[in-house]
Structures are given as C-alpha cells and as structure tokens.
Amino acid sequence: MSDYDGSHWLNGYKLGPFKLVKTMKPYPEVPLFSFFDNTVARSPKKNACDYLGRKITWKEMGVYVGKLANALADSGVKKGDKVATILPTSPQFVISDYAILKTGAAHVPCSLLHKAHDLIWEIGESGAETIICSDKSFELIDSIKDKTNLKTIIVTSVEDFSANEPDLKEVSGAIQLRELISRYEPDPLSVEIDPLEDLAVLAFTGGATGKPKGVMLTHHNLTTNTLQSLPWALGPLQDGIKDKSSMLLALPTFHIYGHWCVRTAVNWGLQMLMVPDTRNIDVIIGYLKKYRPFMAPLVPTQYMKLVENKIGRTNTTFTSGAAPLPTEVTKAFRKETGMPITEAYGLTETGPLTHFNLSSFAKITGFMPFEKAGSIGVPAVDTESKLIDTETGEEVPVGEVGELYIRGPQVMKGYWPTPGSGLKDGWLPTGDFCKMDKDGYFFLVDRDKDMINISGFKVYSTTVDTVLFEHPGVAQACAIGIPDPERYGSERIKAFLVAKENYKDKLTADDIITYCREKLPPYAVPKFIEFRESLPLTVSEKLFKKQLRDEEIEKMNKEKK
Template structure:
C-alpha cells in the first residue's frame, strides 16, 4: 500500500534532491524521455517527477523498440534519459555519439563494461540508484555520477550511492538479524517516509518498528556507499558456499563479444542440496559463433574462486525477458533444471 505521502516523499527526496543544484535551469525548461513502462513503479515515478518540475515528457511507445529509442534521442536530445541496464546494453551498439543528456540506470545493477562503453561513446555520466516498488520506488541515489555538474562530490564513485534524505538503511545477517560490519554482505533493510504502509489487506511486510526487508543482499563500504550483490532467491549454493550471480555476470561482461549474460543456479544431479553455476550468454552480432565456452570459463577462472566458475556455459540468442525488461531468471532456471535432470 503506497500512500500519496510516500509518493511525495519520493519526489522531494529522490531526483528532486539529486538534481536540486540544477533546478533553476531545468524546471519548466527541460525534457525527460521515459523509456520505462508506465505501469512499473520506476516509470510511474518519472511521470510524477516530470509534473513536479514541469518537464516536457517524451514517452517511448514500446520500451523494447531500441531503434526507435535511439532515433528519438538523436532527434529530440532530451535532457534526462532514465533507462534500465538491458536497454543500455542494446543502445550502446548504435554508437549514437555525443549528446548533451544525463542518462540514468535503475531496476537492476549496471555492468561496469556497459557503463564504460556508453560513457566512451556519448561522453555522458550515467547515474545509478536503488529502490523497489515498496519504497515508492527510490531508496538510494549516487550523487557522484553527476558531480562535475552538481558539485556534490569531488570525484565519481561507483555503486548505488547513499540513502536519500530521511531514509535509514541497515545490512543485517540473514540468520541472526544482527548488523554486519562494513564490507560484509547481508540483507538490506530500509525504513523511511517513502516506504509502503504494508501489503494489502493486512498491512503486512514491515517489522513493528517500520523496517522493510528487501530480500536483496548487499553491503556498505566505509564511506557509506551501498552495493547490491544479489537477490536472496538468486544466490547460488555450491556445496554450502555462496555464489553471487551478479559477481559472475560482471566478470563475463568483460569479454568484448558478450552483449548479455545471466548466471543462474540449477540443482546438481550428482550432489543433493548443491547447485551448479550456469552462465547463459548472448553474444554481440559481430561475434556470433566466434566465442567459445572455454573462453568464458577461462576468463572466470582468472577472476573468480574455483567454486564460482560456471560449470556450464550456454550461448542463447533468445533470452526471456519480463514485461519490465529484466532478464527472466525463473524461466531459465526451470528450463535448465529440466535439461540437467534429463542428462543425469
């Protein structure tokens, strides 16, 4: 249950806070290109932000039509372009060139290689943040991405940023609920004015003192910046050892021929209770048929612990996506669970 106050807090403490130093030049004078479905909390919040700051709104009729998105960027040069990582992965290959726009990525972690490629081509900073439908949706923003423009910070720093104003974050041990030290992974829990009142109809989903358990694993560094390592449900268990799928993804993305990758865990038919790490890769068109599984595995061996290295690498052009543009891990898990089961 999201209230009007939750939405208002999200506006004031979200992009309204991040871009406040630019407000005089933006309010009533700039445009935002909404490439996110409006039924998604991210897209919904962007409409509110546009109204809040009197921005001209350009809406992508089909968020999956990347060619149309690219053409619209070239023609209209919108000031603010919020996106999701899977869109940026595809936009990058069009080589748009320099545009005077601020890109923003949310909904899922942005691979470092994709961020670097977009910045190299367009020369634009890419802001990142973190949030959920239950947080209306913004919970953190990275003020360093636009530091050269806003003056918030002296240099850029990777990560999902810091909690937006009046928002409390904790990282807790999933077993004990106790806070974990800096740099150690635990579940992220959030409390703040933008956090929902609960799930309908029982107002459930929050602790007695207002903390929302996100189901996301992450950590905080000693400068207060937060990082998400995985969803609890996506973490892979290899003989009792934890493998974070996003960590494996980040390594595989370093291969120049990889456009998309999704790492999943599927039950190991030879070890009850354990899982195998499976990487499903889509290559760039120009690398089709030119990248081998051994290349991917050897790259992972250089950067990852032995138990984190994928046991299986599969190349697949047609990766299932959700209606919000995220890679559909659940469907892939079911598909490869069945394949491995037949091989056992």
C-alpha cells in the first residue's frame, strides 16, 4: 500500500466539529462564466466591489460584462482566440475577464511590471490580437505592437469605474474601454463552450526559474478548482458567508493567486475590497479596520509590513500563498492580531490551489485535534499528491523529502501549445521538495532550483532563510548559492539581508555569521553577507532569488576579465 493513497490525510478532512466531504465528484461541466452569471442572478442588488470610493453592484457588473463581451465579439474576437490584458486589481480586470470568456476566447493576463521583451514574448506566443491595458502601459504596448499580432488596443485609466471617473480623452491608436462599453447592449452571446477542452486562461509562469511558459487552463480546470477551494474547505460555514461577506483583494489579479481570489469571490458573492496599488500598506490597513472583511488573502511580504505597522486585534481570516511564510512572521502576526495565518499551496499549472492547511482553523472553530504551523496543509479534495525520490523515481517514506507530484481535475491541459506537455501520466512534477507527516500534512522544504550544493551536501536555501529570519535584527532574508571558483560543480552560500530599523547601524556580517554557526551545520553557514535597503521581488511578491543569482554570476564574470 502506498503512503500516498490518501489514507493519511482523508481522516483529517475536518473543519472544527464538521466533517468535510472526501469527494465532490462529479463536478459540473459548465463554462467558468456560469458562476458569475449565477451570482448576478442571485444577488443583483448586493455589492460586487468597493473600488476607490465607489460601490458597484453585481447587476451593474453583469451589464458591463455583457456590453464588453458584445463589443469584443463585434470587433472580431471569436471562440479560440486569445485576448491579453495588462490591468491593475480593479473592476476593469473582472469585467474584462468574464467578457473575454463569454466570447469563447481565452484570457491572457500579463503583468503590469513587464518590460518590452516580456510582453513581446507572452503576447507573441499567445497570438493575441486584442489587448485591454492600463493607460500607463499604452506607450509600451504601442511601441511593441509591430513585433506582435496585436491589432486592437483598448485602454482604461485606473480611476475608471471609481467615484471620481476622469473625463475621457482620445488616445491615438487605441479605444477607451468606457467609451467602447457605452456603444453596446448587454445582450447575451450564443457561444458553445466545451468546458473539458476549451481554454479559459492562458497564464504564463512567473519566470523566476527561466523563460515564462504558457499554462493552458480549461474552463473545467478552473470551475473544479473554484469548488475545491472555499466551497469545500469552508462548506459547513457557507450559509453565514455566501452573499453576506467581503474579501480584501490586495493582490495583483494578473497573478494566479490574485486571479483565484477573483473567481472565489465571484462564486460566493463576496464583495471585493479592491486595492489597485497592492504595495500600499496604509490602504490595506484602512480596509481591514473599516470593513473587517471575512477573508484577506495576502503574501508574506505584506504580512511582514502588517506586523511592522501594529494593526492590532482582528477577526478576519488570513490566508497566505505564493511564497514560503517564515515561522517568525507567523508568530509575530498572531501575537499582534490574535489570528493565525492559514497557509495554502498551489501553482499556475493547477489553477492554483492544491493544498490547504485546515489545522490552522483550530483558533477559529475550536475542536481541532492539532495545529500544524508551517505546513502548506493537506491535499484539497479530489487532489492526489505523492513525493518522489528524483534519483530512483520511487515514492519516499513518510517524513522524508521528495519532489511533490500532483494529479487532479485542476491540473493544466499542458504547456502552450501542446496538450499533455509538462505532465507524466497525468501527474504534474512541481519542482518543489516537501515532506509529509503521519497525518498527511505536507511541509514545503525548497524549490529544486533554489537548493544549494556544497561539495556534495544539499542545503535547502529555505532552511538558511528561516534561521536568518529568526535573528532579532533581520527584517528580510534571502540565501542563494553562487558558483565556487575553487571547486567545480560546488557552490558557496551568500545571504542578502534587510536589517530592522533599530539594527541598521549595529548589525554586521560577522554578527550574522557567528549567529548562523550556532544554528547551522558548518557547510550551511553563509560565506558572504550583503546588507541592502530592499530585496528584489517577483510580480507575485516572492523574493526573486533568480535575479540575485544572475547579478552575482554577472559580477563574478566581470571580475574574471
């Protein structure tokens, strides 16, 4: 019998005193936009979002989506096409998202932070001929238009759909989104969708470990993942939440985590409290204190800032994803707010959710037998997970580290443009290394690309990161491996640190190395320490280790010349 047959985690499918279902099959084979239509029909007068001082109802959102869908179809967008967006967290993103789906096209969300070469790659690879973008991105898009298949550019201001909408200005070479919508009626389109085969989203990976790859996510991938999320994990409590609560949306919606939040809020009719500048911690704190939302999905860097700003006690349910959450941050946040942070795990390739830490609800519901702090949780309903020894190809025993493989209805169709690519017999090798305990809870150890090889010893960079974070003077930490010029194939560890304000003039590299010698084996102690004012982040606010490695290698190459 396999250790990964589900027996370890299925018994833990509980939410306080409530048992969670062990399967949700069969899943409905419906278009993704049907969840949006259901909420519009169910709660037309309730608020869909609060955005820069304006509240928009679900009925209004439905009208906007219908109008834009007709406008896109009239411009030539048809089933099977790709439509790109470069938009902040805003009503414009949600309207564009569902309007694109209603035409039968697939949505290609691109990052607001992308440079020209990134956009040429993603838009070019997708074949998108239409893009809906922020007016701040227009100049960049216009400059690369001839290097892609783009024919139609639709622009919108971040203040559109706010309480203070700006006057519309003519933009040469583009159409204003609000003007375009005003020309059409919200009549329903007649498009046949095959949920199992037709793409809803073509999302590109973050590129933190290489060139971005297009991930093909079908309507069925995303409807099932939406149901595997809150409707499963919080199903017993849904009567008190659905159509009655709100969600803080302070993540970039062009990233899969933020996009998941949109789909989750839409499905359950949660009012989205939208923060277009997701790094503006003052606005985030303002929303948390004013609305006390039911849920606030955030990332570790945002939690660090919330702790620094001493937000006080709250009853919001907090979740974390996109990057490992340092234990010290979790402890400090709980001490400050009285609330745990529920960790979850997922990837672009899985739409994203695959694991959810149910045990963290011990504080909220009571009746939980244990709390597994630091765990990414158990596999979500109908999700198979196993850990594989990359050298032997065999499953590793309970408690040992192996590469995480995932299989389930949310797993992508494949990497663009080839169905099945990136999968092994339906299993997705994640490149993430984990261990599983006897209760079926998984713990993320490190990414394959981030592991450091020291003369044959494998050092998990996250282990070094955690030790560094535990130092009282460290605000942020990131350890990487850089080539060892004296030992071919071996690496040395360099740590990049941001010191806390009251330690900036005191903390030295020698202090950190001495501290690490007390906590780590000799080969895992950083050889080099560099203090910085800030550390680079990816678009999803993960520490950008690849950029730091590239910088160091470039520096070493220059020194050789």
